[in-house]
Amino acid sequence: MNAPTETAVETVGDTATLYERLGGRPGIEAIVEDIWNNHVSNPLVNKRYVNSDPANVKRLVTEMCCAGFGGPESYTGRDMIAAHKGMNINDTEFVAVCDDVLKALDKHNVGKRERDEILCILYSLKNDVVYQ
Template identity: 45%
Template sequence: MDTSLFERLGGEQGIRNIANDVVDLHRVNPVISARFAQSDVSALKESVATFFIAGSGGPQVYTGPDMRSAHQSMNIADNEYMAAVDDVMQALSNNGIGDAEKAEVLYIFYNLRPDVVGV
């Protein structure tokens, strides 16, 4: 049996560490930091963690808005989306995640792009 992406990302605690890093990186990324300036950091980290946990095959159910609804009317540009994805890739690297797992996560974000950019 194949090991789930959830398990390969370190399970719940590993993904929470990655999510925390993602949010911290977003908040200092000059391309997108303004979008996070007024965010409730704790709530954002929790939302990112539960989204990653559910999306990677973990036991938790994501109950937040779908990607299109969450980003509606934000008019996110391609360069902003790529900056966010770069932050995710950096967070994965910072947490010792391997190339195969990074490729899977990148593929997921590639598929989410139409629901985020320009909506």
């Protein structure tokens, strides 16, 4: 059995939300900024974003991450099927977007546990995003 202090430390580590572990809204905003920069410089996907308003997409992605990772924010955008309807996004593009996210997480020194959680969340949304 753990000494009480060890238990307390482990409990804090285990119960912090992904939102808290990423540094709350400022931490997530900084990561989303780099995800956007990676998308617009990635030849596999950048043409998709030519007509987008960068500030609006970044705000919506930030809100979605904050809300989905345990923060107090509400997501005000469309659901994933509606947001990607008519784009016919393929598997290569989906992987490219995931790679852009992982690259941004690396840049911000996000740990393996958080990286794995985020990758699982992204992958769980795949069927709502591709071939819509």
